[in-house]
Ligand SMILES: NC(=O)c1ccc[n+]([C@@H]2O[C@H](COP(=O)([O-])OP(=O)(O)OC[C@H]3O[C@@H](n4cnc5c(N)ncnc54)[C@H](O)[C@@H]3O)[C@@H](O)[C@H]2O)c1
């Protein structure tokens with residue numbers, strides 16, 4: 001088997017290359033290239049490992065027909081066009097915790113640097129000025145820290161601030177009151193935070209809701225003398241408004257690790273008294289860089305070599321604990337989706353996935369993605385688990401999930417129903433020995449079959465002699481039957497026959513089968 005090829009295109013701890021190689025990938029480390037150089041190179045790679053410098057644009061993705069996974073050694077993925085990567089079936093993963101402590105520590109370091117004006121005091125002292133009386137600081141003890149964003153990094157910052165005997169007011173629409181109590185912070189709305197905080201620190205992603213969250217208007221609502229720290233993303237603070245508020249003496253200090261435009265080689269804020277900045281160093285410690293490099297390489301290699309999915313942003317993750325349980329269900333779901341996809345013609349406005357019994361206790365998202373993958377594979381060769389839900393949405397297909405924890409006839413069951421012009425049609429399957437996918441119902445008829453390889457699907461009138469005739473036809477055409485599965489609505493009624501065959505059935509043989517007495521429909525299927 002050829003080894004997957006991975007390109008590391010941003011500066012990363014060497015442990016990443018070591019892990020890729022140890023886990024069975026060929027790895028090239030080529031950093032600092034222009035977009036044009038990357039476009040010329042990317043075509044041969046299955047994986048791309050990045051930090052924040054490489055911008056993974058549409059043009060790069062279009063030049064990457066083999067690309068299966070992009071791994072971000074870090075948290076923010078705003079440098080990756082995720083919707084476009086998803087549409088191309090490329091998994092995007094990050095390492096959501098590896099640099100959180102380090103970044104939280106940088107925010108605290110900047111808070112102290114602001115409180116005691118350390119950079120300027122250092123510069124003047126080293127310039128021989130000994131400015132003993134020029135730097136009157138403030139204590140942080142007893143002061144209020146306004147935390148905008150109380151996720152991974154925000155909560156570490158809050159814990160450190162509480163340890164420093166500060167009070168913490170947090171604004172985060174997704175922060176539950178219980179979690180706020182657990183964190184020991186006061187949950188408040190943005191206006192309350194702005195009015196109370198002596199220091200404000202930002203820890204949200206940059207989204208339409210958070211862009212310029214510290215706007216001119218909101219800066220005006222802050223306490224006079226407030227100090228602001230941004231170690232999250234440029235664009236959260238309106239830089240021009242911040243400059244005005246600092247010049248007016250309303251904001252006493254600001255520390256930015258991140259800028260709206262990076263690299264920030266010029267800014268009206270540069271040179272402003274009590275303005276401190278660092279060049280996006282939040283994640284730059286040995287510890288964090290080793291963490292994220294090891295983690296991204298392990299995740300990407302696991303995906304490329306074993307199909308494991310961890311920390312993917314555009315695909316349901318499969319934890320080590322869930323994966324063994326979910327994998328046979330995903331195989332079953334994909335086969336059922338493929339079966340209805342192959343047997344259905346015309347537009348399908350709705351696909352419903354119903355899990356029953358043991359299946360209903362599982363994470364439904366990978367099962368749903370697998371059904372859609374199987375269903376849409378019939379119309380697109382490039383569909384996969386990542387892009388299938390997006391493609392379904394683009395096609396206007398409503399996807400419904402239903403769970404029934406109570407067991408029915410089977411201890412575990414997955415049913416896939418599609419709404420068609422002819423009405424609702426459904427197929428259902430179970431797992432034998434919790435591992436082997438089996439079809440158990442096809443359009444209302446009980447039939448037990450393994451969906452595998454080349455198959456022949458026949459609908460006929462239940463009548464004596466039919467099985468002999470079809471067997472003879474296939475035999476005369478040297479087609480060996482592997483399995484033979486029969487079901488019928490009632491004696492003498494509509495019957496279905498699902499045969500697995502050792503070689504594909506030609507259209508000439510399909511035509512002959514259609515001419516057999518009592519035959520209503522004949523189709524070749526492939527799984
Ligand atoms: N400076 C650096 O080098 C550096 C390093 C690591 C992470 N980061 C950045 O720090 C940020 C936070 O990272 P994290 O790991 O804590 O992310 P996270 O996803 O764990 O937390 C983000 C929090 O922001 C909250 N949030 C979302 N929208 C909000 C809104 N409108 N108002 C208030 N809160 C909102 C979310 O509910 C969540 O709790 C990210 O932008 C990340 O890219 C920067």
Ligand SMILES: O=C(O)[C@H](O)COP(=O)(O)O
Nearest residue numbers: 051052053074075076283
């Ligand atoms: O989102 C992140 O992880 C940080 O912004 C770190 O970015 P970096 O890897 O480019 O230092």
